[in-house]
Amino acid sequence: METTAMPSRRKRPSAPQTVAEFEKWLSRKKTDANYEFVRGRIIRKPSMKQEELFIARFLMRAFAKTQLYQQGAEMLSEGDAYVDAFRKRIPDLAVFTDEQIRAAKTGKRFMPPLAIEILSDSESQNDVLEKVQDYFDAGVQLVWYIAPKQQKIYAYSSPDDIKVYKEEDVCSAAPVVPDFQFVIRDLFQS
Template identity: 30%
Template structure:
């Protein structure tokens, strides 16, 4: 109705960005106005034009996914897919997936695995926005991801029932494995991702995910001052 005021869940843009975990303003979609977006809006905008979004705090937040992040995610999907298919464990999805974690929170993990334990009928959910909570989710960090954003995502994932989360940093070539939002195991560049109780027997060296990327540039040594 014209003239009807909409009560927003935040007072100003600063409060919204803070609640989203310090997301850069350029990733906030203004159509529809922040605080008023719905799942219908998410489906309308998702992938158009070539942008992926998540729905948080009634706001469409662009999901950053660059060339390097896509390569790393694709390598993981290939390795994970071979293992999951061989042992008929469930199904996996890529970055354009949408999962409703809570009534007003829809996330799109870069990679996810859903066990057939979650789907006893052994068929994948085909809804545009799935309500089936994955067993494993993976976030491949972009330069535009803030630490606060990832912290909030992890809380959302585990509150909804996710059992394992991997956060991969392609620039540092390291990762973190989470069994809870505040239980992180740091994995160094020469370390290995382990499926644990979620994917028993699945392991992948981090180096395998970065094998197709150029070697990191060597750090320049500071010049010594002449005496």
């Protein structure tokens, strides 16, 4: 009786289950694309669109006038923000303190005190609420969700406490950054 050898199958590596496994997977992927990782799900995050650049420029310039900026903090775009061992988000913009920026050099992971997202057409209400919850689970103090088409900012001071700013309202990042404030209309007319 002749026996035939079964072709050997390579065992496929299992999908990443932790942020550490995800980052190892991502390092092998060799891509410039941004990906978020949420409890085993790898989520491709589109980069900021050119038509949203006016929002980023306005906010970065307004933040540059604050005392926190003078103390070494920065508003950065699309930086890693770590929730826990199973979740990593990439806010469109975020304020990182000088202490956090220095700690990042040593490999410390953290979440910024202020995370800013620009609502995209592809995001569902569930997507928004999940991100907001993740940010607060990690210790964010304030989340702004900017809706360019509606010309509004939804400011979350907790997952359940939201204030909507529009038109002539003065949006303030207090108490996180007390002197970071502006009129909504100015943001969308910049």
